[in-house]
Amino acid sequence: MGALFSKLWELFNGKQIEILMVGLANSGKTTLLNVISDNEPGDTLPTVGVNMRHVKKGSVTMKVLDLGGQERFRNLWLEHTKSCDVVVFVVDGADIDKVPDARRELHKLLENKGLEGKPLLVVLNKIDIERRFTKDDIVKHLNLDYIDNNKNPWAVIPISALHKTNITDVVDWLLKQSK
Numbered sequence: 001m002g003a004l005f006s007k008l009w010e011l012f013n014g015k016q017i018e019i020l021m022v023g024l025a026n027s028g029k030t031t032l033l034n035v036i037s038d039n040e041p042g043d044t045l046p047t048v049g050v051n052m053r054h055v056k057k058g059s060v061t062m063k064v065l066d067l068g069g070q071e072r073f074r075n076l077w078l079e080h081t082k083s084c085d086v087v088v089f090v091v092d093g094a095d096i097d098k099v100p101d102a103r104r105e106l107h108k109l110l111e112n113k114g115l116e117g118k119p120l121l122v123v124l125n126k127i128d129i130e131r132r133f134t135k136d137d138i139v140k141h142l143n144l145d146y147i148d149n150n151k152n153p154w155a156v157i158p159i160s161a162l163h164k165t166n167i168t169d170v171v172d173w174l175l176k177q178s179k
């Protein structure tokens with residue numbers, strides 16, 4: 001009955017995918033959400049708690065939970081692991097000194113049982129800045145090769161949220177996860 005109901009719901013309303021978007025403060029999460037949603041980066045302030053938006057792309061509704069990255073909000077990240085379908089972890093590729101911190105937070109998050117089997121997208125943001133990590137650097141410095149691909153199939157997409165570079169790659173990846 002539950003399965004039939006959700007099939008009917010899908011038929012009339014399309015699919016919904018819940019996206020948990022986390023990462024250190026200032027990495028560009030809200031800017032990325034603004035671009036995905038409104039095609040404009042906008043002016044952002046540090047997110048306090050949760051910024052939740054529904055973004056419709058074709059027949060898919062993305063429910064995006066963009067969480068504050070400051071230390072005092074990181075407990076909130078864990079509260080949403082069970083209900084989400086995918087995790088987007090945004091990292092500031094130009095803030096090299098903070099990458100060890102990002103690595104620690106990412107792996108702590110992945111220890112959560114609620115995330116088992118869920119896909120992970122690491123968004124390497126701020127590629128418009130010259131002195132920054134490359135995709136290979138970030139795989140190495142975030143220890144991504146240590147993530148069990150069966151437990152969390154992962155991918156990395158380099159972007160600039162501010163300059164709207166490679167945003168369609170992010171959206172396409174997210175839509176693929178809803179199938």
Ligand SMILES: Nc1nc2c(ncn2[C@@H]2O[C@H](COP(=O)(O)OP(=O)(O)OP(=O)(O)O)[C@@H](O)[C@H]2O)c(=O)[nH]1
Nearest residue numbers: 025026027028029030031044046047069160161162
């Ligand atoms: N150069 C550059 N700056 C960016 C980029 N994306 C975001 N920023 C800037 O980074 C700053 C922080 O962006 P936010 O989107 O507010 O960061 P956040 O991750 O939501 O931060 P919290 O809400 O505090 O966790 C802002 O000044 C943005 O304009 C980018 O691709 N390139």
Ligand SMILES: [Mg+2]
Nearest residue numbers: 029030046047
């Ligand atoms: Mg924010």
